[in-house]
Amino acid sequence: MSKVSVAVNGKEITADVEDRTLLVHFLRDVADLTATNIGCETTSCGACTVLLDGESVKSCTVLALQADGRQVTTLEGLAGPDGSMSPVQRAFHRNHGLQCGYCTPGFVMAITSLLAENPQPTEAEVRAGLEGNICRCTGYHNIVKAALAAASEAAQ
Amino acid sequence: MSILGTRVIRTEDPKLLTSGGVYVDDLREPELEGAARVTFVRSTVAHARITGIDTSEALAQPGVIAVLTVADMTDFPPPPPAEPVDPDAPPVEGPMPLGGQWSEPLLAVDEVRFVGEPIAMVLTDTRQAGEDAAELVSIDYEPLPPVVGITEALAGQATVFSGTDTNVCQARSGNFDDSVFDGCDIVVEGDISNQRVACLPMEGRAVAASWSGDKLTVWVSTQNAQLGRLILTAIGLPPEAIRVVAPDVGGGFGAKIGVDREAILVAWAAKHTGRAVRWVESRGENLTAMTQGRGQRHHIKIGGTRDGHIQAYQLDVVQDTGAYARMSGFLPSLTVLMAPGVYDIPAVQAGYKVVVTNATPVAAYRGAGRPEAAATIERAVDWFAAEAGLDPAEVRKVNFIRKAQFPFITKTGAPYDTGDYESALDKVLQAAGYQELRAEQARRREAGDVRQLGIGLASYVEITAADAGAGETAKVEVHDDGTATVYTGSSAHGQGHHTAYAMLVTDELGIPMDKIEVIHGDTDLIPDGVGTYASRSLQLGGSAVHKAAIEVKQEAAQKAAELFEAASSDVVLDTESGLWHIAGDPDKSLTWGQVAAAAAGGLIVANVRFTADRPTFPFGSQLSLVEVDTETGKVTLLRHVTADDAGPVLNPVLFEGQRHGGIAQGAAQALCEEVLYDPDGNPLTSSLADYAAITAAELPSFELVTSETATNVNPLGVKGIGEAGTIGATPAVHNAVIDALAHLGVRHIDMPTTPEHVWAAIQAASGK
Amino acid sequence: MIPASFTYHRASSVDEALSMAAQLGEDAKFLAGGHSLLPMMKLRFAVPTDLIDVGRITELSYIRDEGTYLAIGALTRHHEVTTSPLLATQVPLLAHAAGQVGDPQIRHRGTIGGSVAHADAASDLPAVLLALDATFVIQGADGARSVPVGEFFKSIFETALQPGELLTEIQVPKPAVPSAWSFQKFTKRAIDWAIVGVAVQLSPGGATPRTPRGTPDGEESVSGVLSPGGATPRTPRGTPDGEESVSGVQGAHVALINMGLTPLRASATEAALASGAPVADAAALAAEGTSPGSDLHASAAFRAHLARVLVRRALQEAGGR
Numbered sequence A: 001m002s003k004v005s006v007a008v009n010g011k012e013i014t015a016d017v018e019d020r021t022l023l024v025h026f027l028r029d030v031a032d033l034t035a036t037n038i039g040c041e042t043t044s045c046g047a048c049t050v051l052l053d054g055e056s057v058k059s060c061t062v063l064a065l066q067a068d069g070r071q072v073t074t075l076e077g078l079a080g081p082d083g084s085m086s087p088v089q090r091a092f093h094r095n096h097g098l099q100c101g102y103c104t105p106g107f108v109m110a111i112t113s114l115l116a117e118n119p120q121p122t123e124a125e126v127r128a129g130l131e132g133n134i135c136r137c138t139g140y141h142n143i144v145k146a147a148l149a150a151a152s153e154a155a156q
Numbered sequence B: 001m002s003i004l005g006t007r008v009i010r011t012e013d014p015k016l017l018t019s020g021g022v023y024v025d026d027l028r029e030p031e032l033e034g035a036a037r038v039t040f041v042r043s044t045v046a047h048a049r050i051t052g053i054d055t056s057e058a059l060a061q062p063g064v065i066a067v068l069t070v071a072d073m074t075d076f077p078p079p080p081p082a083e084p085v086d087p088d089a090p091p092v093e094g095p096m097p098l099g100g101q102w103s104e105p106l107l108a109v110d111e112v113r114f115v116g117e118p119i120a121m122v123l124t125d126t127r128q129a130g131e132d133a134a135e136l137v138s139i140d141y142e143p144l145p146p147v148v149g150i151t152e153a154l155a156g157q158a159t160v161f162s163g164t165d166t167n168v169c170q171a172r173s174g175n176f177d178d179s180v181f182d183g184c185d186i187v188v189e190g191d192i193s194n195q196r197v198a199c200l201p202m203e204g205r206a207v208a209a210s211w212s213g214d215k216l217t218v219w220v221s222t223q224n225a226q227l228g229r230l231i232l233t234a235i236g237l238p239p240e241a242i243r244v245v246a247p248d249v250g251g252g253f254g255a256k257i258g259v260d261r262e263a264i265l266v267a268w269a270a271k272h273t274g275r276a277v278r279w280v281e282s283r284g285e286n287l288t289a290m291t292q293g294r295g296q297r298h299h300i301k302i303g304g305t306r307d308g309h310i311q312a313y314q315l316d317v318v319q320d321t322g323a324y325a326r327m328s329g330f331l332p333s334l335t336v337l338m339a340p341g342v343y344d345i346p347a348v349q350a351g352y353k354v355v356v357t358n359a360t361p362v363a364a365y366r367g368a369g370r371p372e373a374a375a376t377i378e379r380a381v382d383w384f385a386a387e388a389g390l391d392p393a394e395v396r397k398v399n400f401i402r403k404a405q406f407p408f409i410t411k412t413g414a415p416y417d418t419g420d421y422e423s424a425l426d427k428v429l430q431a432a433g434y435q436e437l438r439a440e441q442a443r444r445r446e447a448g449d450v451r452q453l454g455i456g457l458a459s460y461v462e463i464t465a466a467d468a469g470a471g472e473t474a475k476v477e478v479h480d481d482g483t484a485t486v487y488t489g490s491s492a493h494g495q496g497h498h499t500a501y502a503m504l505v506t507d508e509l510g511i512p513m514d515k516i517e518v519i520h521g522d523t524d525l526i527p528d529g530v531g532t533y534a535s536r537s538l539q540l541g542g543s544a545v546h547k548a549a550i551e552v553k554q555e556a557a558q559k560a561a562e563l564f565e566a567a568s569s570d571v572v573l574d575t576e577s578g579l580w581h582i583a584g585d586p587d588k589s590l591t592w593g594q595v596a597a598a599a600a601g602g603l604i605v606a607n608v609r610f611t612a613d614r615p616t617f618p619f620g621s622q623l624s625l626v627e628v629d630t631e632t633g634k635v636t637l638l639r640h641v642t643a644d645d646a647g648p649v650l651n652p653v654l655f656e657g658q659r660h661g662g663i664a665q666g667a668a669q670a671l672c673e674e675v676l677y678d679p680d681g682n683p684l685t686s687s688l689a690d691y692a693a694i695t696a697a698e699l700p701s702f703e704l705v706t707s708e709t710a711t712n713v714n715p716l717g718v719k720g721i722g723e724a725g726t727i728g729a730t731p732a733v734h735n736a737v738i739d740a741l742a743h744l745g746v747r748h749i750d751m752p753t754t755p756e757h758v759w760a761a762i763q764a765a766s767g768k
Numbered sequence C: 001m002i003p004a005s006f007t008y009h010r011a012s013s014v015d016e017a018l019s020m021a022a023q024l025g026e027d028a029k030f031l032a033g034g035h036s037l038l039p040m041m042k043l044r045f046a047v048p049t050d051l052i053d054v055g056r057i058t059e060l061s062y063i064r065d066e067g068t069y070l071a072i073g074a075l076t077r078h079h080e081v082t083t084s085p086l087l088a089t090q091v092p093l094l095a096h097a098a099g100q101v102g103d104p105q106i107r108h109r110g111t112i113g114g115s116v117a118h119a120d121a122a123s124d125l126p127a128v129l130l131a132l133d134a135t136f137v138i139q140g141a142d143g144a145r146s147v148p149v150g151e152f153f154k155s156i157f158e159t160a161l162q163p164g165e166l167l168t169e170i171q172v173p174k175p176a177v178p179s180a181w182s183f184q185k186f187t188k189r190a191i192d193w194a195i196v197g198v199a200v201q202l203s204p205g206g207a208t209p210r211t212p213r214g215t216p217d218g219e220e221s222v223s224g225v226l227s228p229g230g231a232t233p234r235t236p237r238g239t240p241d242g243e244e245s246v247s248g249v250q251g252a253h254v255a256l257i258n259m260g261l262t263p264l265r266a267s268a269t270e271a272a273l274a275s276g277a278p279v280a281d282a283a284a285l286a287a288e289g290t291s292p293g294s295d296l297h298a299s300a301a302f303r304a305h306l307a308r309v310l311v312r313r314a315l316q317e318a319g320g321r
Helices: A023-030 A087-094 A104-117 A123-129 A141-155 B013-018 B070-075 B127-136 B149-155 B225-235 B261-273 B283-289 B330-337 B370-388 B392-399 B421-432 B434-447 B497-509 B537-564 B592-597 B652-671 B724-740 B755-765 C014-024 C037-042 C078-083 C085-090 C092-098 C104-109 C112-118 C125-131 C267-274 C279-283 C300-320
Strands: A002-008 A011-017 A049-052 A055-058 A071-073 B036-042 B048-054 B064-068 B118-124 B138-143 B168-172 B186-194 B206-211 B216-220 B242-245 B277-280 B296-304 B310-320 B347-355 B451-461 B472-479 B484-488 B516-520 B571-574 B579-582 B585-591 B603-610 B619-629 B635-645 B703-705 C007-010 C028-031 C050-053 C063-065 C069-073 C135-140 C143-148 C153-155 C166-173 C181-186 C196-201 C253-257
Touching (some): A087 A104, B118 B261, B149 B310, B168 B330, B310 B330, B330 B347, B330 B370, B370 B392, B370 B451, B370 B724, B421 B619, B434 B451, B472 B537, B472 B592, B484 B497, B497 B516, B755 C300, C014 C050, C028 C037, C069 C085, C092 C181, C125 C253, C196 C300, C253 C300
Parallel strands (some): B036 B277, B484 B516
Antiparallel strands (some): B064 B118, B206 B277, B472 B603, C063 C069
16 A cells, blocks of 8 residues: 555645556545546556646556646546636537547547647548547547648647 | 538547556556456366366465355345246347256356356465466366357267257247249358357456445446346346446457356355455456357348349358357347348348357357358359359449439348349449459460459448347536536447547537546446447437437527527527527627526536437448469468448548458458357467467458448438448458459358468368 | 556666666566556556666667667667668668557667567567677676577567666667568557568678679569558569569578577578578468467468568568668
8 A cells, every 4th residue: 555646637646545546536536537438458548548747648557656746637537627628528519529538538638639649630540540449439520620620620 | 611521530538648558467456456266177178067166276375365155145146946947938139148957057056168267266465366266176077078169069979968968959940842933043052160269359358346345346347237237136136235336448349248147256256255356357358258159050042033133142150159158149130130241132041040159158249140141142142143154243233222222121031221222233343443443354264374353342331239228328418617518328439439429528518538538347337327338329329329419409498598588599609619699699698607607506417328229330331452372272361352331420520430350350260260169168369379360461451432322321421330230341351252252163262261271172072 | 557556666777677687676666767667557458666767877878889880779769760861771661660569659769779678579679680690788796797689589578688687779680771671560450469471681781782683484583662660561673472582592580580589580581592492382380480469450371471471571571672
């Protein structure tokens, strides 16, 4: 057991946890933020993607202890202080980028990070950048459209 | 102007995009406070007798509440005695377990029949302790010879069930008679595999259950809460004592129809221990113990004239149902029904056998028996066209059922309602620039390019709402505050029903979308309903909502007339403003709230069960353009163009989304996905590192063309779109790959068209 | 899904990490980015009793120009390697290959040292470092030692690292012609591990300028631009396949991914090139001396075939830049 303290969506969450606690379980079970989902155990599906110090990571493959003292952003922390959706969230809504919603937080966070690093990606770059996220409902068409729309909105 | 047919973004999304969906593992219901966690202990061998289960070491671990095996199930009512299934009786073809000597237990009794079959349940205080304790449960196996794959199952040297001398658990003869091929200039005969795939919803199975002493509440990731409740009565409770709730469900695709044995066990464990319990499967469990899709092998014979008229078609299906026949002969019965597809073929003979194997049970997966039919008839037509040296588009057109022939009953007895197959194909050919593509293909062939182009076509038809007679329920209420609530028996798991049904209500009643709440999936609130599968929801559930809304409007008109002291024929509803007034007197109006307030109980309500007397038959054409690297076998999907016709489109946003998702899953089966076992029956694709689920990097954006041919089977004129994209995409992509290599003499490659499969076909065709 | 229990320790310096390892014994493992080790622990294929997290030793994350070579700290993340302007100009083969490892999320966490120390036979970077003649700096209780790449990879998941030792730096000699590289990673899907992969560096470290040579049939070398990560060649213009040669090959290094238990040099190909054979002939020897496996992704025979095709394409691309 160790004490872990992570700044999640700007709020300090401190708890004593088993050393083997994965960041995704810390977020879901300790911080009680359940938007981040678990879809596999082989780091394959990306449903658990969050931002760690601003960069997308698969929180199932990070120990909570590795995030000790760091900043984590989950889907719940993306909206503005007035509750307004971020450009990526808005783009998903407008472009029907989600159906069942289970993979969605992971995609939104992955795209948020992708656009931070590459603000005007081509479609090919978006698709390659999402190779680590699996969706079963949408066929990716509208997810890609949403990513490009968010990029386009930011460019204006 | 009606909202129907316009692009409306989803009402479901704001919550999903900001705080996230609430799936079973997210639930924080007070009844689940302190719930025990369930971890299953599963078979690690494909076929064995269980000679011992030692739970002592697990029980000694801290935090372990119980370790349950079949020996603990003494409070479970015994199943009815297993009467042998009469092999001569006509096959039971509903999606019901076969039963009899093929019965499936809940926890394994004395034999295990697939890797992943549940043997024991460990209940722990914490999630973490569950895996630790499960590892310590020790099972002794006496291995039995495994039956791996269809060939071994048919050979019957080993049997999955020790009480039987065969693995064929069901059959329906095709009455094959080769004389129908007499006079055919060209006859093609071959074997076509439709491989096992994983359904792979991103949320796996999950169940939570709480027993209050007289009521069992079960939260489950399901497509059918009411059917789930019925199945759960097996634990010895009447339906009234069970409440089933489907919270947000992270995808289903047919694999979450009703509830399965793990859900029954979790529910029973709650009642047995008196403790709330919750279970979430791992992806490894999901890929081995959730039902899988397809798994058919086809032998076909297709014959016709030199100018492309198909005269006869034989389809012989063997269905691998896995260790347990959960859906009897249901899937291949639909394959056989839809065998001739969109073609008017004079002689059609189709039959099937169902075999058990020591593998994961097979059940419905997006299309459920129909993709297999389309994949094969479309492959057969292309193969026939290649042998005849004819353009596959022309061969299709020559053989289509013509628009004027509808309604049309096929030789297999399928009652097609409406269709316009030529138009759908023409639209796709035009949108794709078919002639230009063929020209580019020819240029590359001439030049001997390493990368060759393949153009694949698929024209398909499928059956939706096959259980039209079961119908769907809807209750529409308007409250005294002017808001409305819709209770639907449908059960969305991503399809956007809340948006669609709210559109139907707003269209009829003029109540704004943001004042309409749609509720589904709770048997306390909706005791009677069927749920979502078979692409039935809009046509049955939507028609029910539509009808209920009309009844609400009629009742409200009466009430408004009373309030106006006028004749009800003088009262009108302005659906733009949502206000009631006397015809010709817009200044005096009543709001919905006022009208409802005056009704009994302050509520206007209508309760409807809508049934249709027939299923419907959406159809379409798809064209796939691939590039094949002839040195490495790698296939790249360049373009995919479709016209998928399910009648008038209620909401193009939702409609397109269903097509996109279907196309991706269909393309995935053609390109890369396959469940594989080793010769001992051990699964080789039991993780997402090994199972080749398709990603955005493998797919292009899709080009969708509009085609709307209404049906007269329901008041909305709609058919179902949920599965159509998948059904058309698999053969389009598959045909494209083979088309790319046709000039090298390749006539068929089994799916998936992995680089090695493709390369091997090229080698074989060139005699290497 | 959940690893077996272990005790977590955090080291703030290399010395502290080494002393912790010495105290905790062989069942303790170092944790860097965690994207090789944690996946194995989550499936309980690895069950260390202790983890020594070295991920915060920031002094081990760097990319420095040391004149004749680039020094890369073992804890440098793949994302840093692939976006490094220094590597983009000096060792583009490495910069490019690091961008092919896993997916963006994995590249934000995984480190070059962690990946190399894990030594999966299907890994991208070990073969690249083999093609580049890298040297590995290892710190142990008795001090530092350098191991050349040819002695570092022993078998699958087995390297020259002894228990308690920490890889701290990877030294990559600067290729004389940095742009003469190619990386061919053959996969079914973009996210997959390489079924077979090829890393080529012409004129690797040694700073010998490229000397154009006449070729037996007077053909020029071929230009061809590949899309990153794919294996999609343009058919050489005007040259029937097999007639090109790579001009001016000075010690071409051709390394293979997943053609054996470790990354391998295609030495028969290299020798053929050195003696003036055309590219196609040399590439036909690519599988010699290799032992590719058969698994659910590919048979050994198909892998051997791919090696031949991909080596040919890699040589054409590297020679054409």
